[in-house]
Amino acid sequence: MRSETLSTNSQAAAEQLGRGRVRSVAVILLMYVFTQIEFATKLADPDWAIEFSRTTAWLVYSSILVFLLMKGSAVLVGRQEVGQMLDDEITKDNRSRAITAGFWAVLAIAAGLFSYSAVADLAVRSATHLLLTTGLAVASARFGWLEWRAYAT
Numbered sequence: 001m002r003s004e005t006l007s008t009n010s011q012a013a014a015e016q017l018g019r020g021r022v023r024s025v026a027v028i029l030l031m032y033v034f035t036q037i038e039f040a041t042k043l044a045d046p047d048w049a050i051e052f053s054r055t056t057a058w059l060v061y062s063s064i065l066v067f068l069l070m071k072g073s074a075v076l077v078g079r080q081e082v083g084q085m086l087d088d089e090i091t092k093d094n095r096s097r098a099i100t101a102g103f104w105a106v107l108a109i110a111a112g113l114f115s116y117s118a119v120a121d122l123a124v125r126s127a128t129h130l131l132l133t134t135g136l137a138v139a140s141a142r143f144g145w146l147e148w149r150a151y152a153t
Helices: 006-041 052-071 080-085 089-117 124-152
Strands: none
Touching: 006 052, 006 080, 006 124, 052 089, 052 124, 089 124
16 A cells, blocks of 8 residues: 555545556547647648637647646545545655656757758648657656556555
8 A cells, every 4th residue: 555544444435546547648648649649640631621629629638637647637536535535745746746747848849840940841830740749648658667567466
């Protein structure tokens, strides 16, 4: 167990929710990446008119990932005691490390896009989509992996 200070029922609930969070992050991330790959192919077509529904879905999906990375899933739990156990120091450290990985991924992609723009035209919407999607995907993947590793031990 990750904490020995709170009641056994709360510990069991937090442990179960934490393991469920690991699976949820993996599923959400896979769905996000696959839908964004399809969306990015549409963005590359200069004749494609922006579809309001796809763009809105991307923004909502991205906002959910940002919320989960910044606030964690503990805010979604009804009982404060369980929420505190779910958002313990290990999870906070994992979240911080994941956000750092996402930041570095965005910097690397930005440098690559800058280099690419020297030899070819680059649409702002494509670059923005790639930056945000990559940053969120890397941060979410890192968080999921770190949490999986923490619960595996």
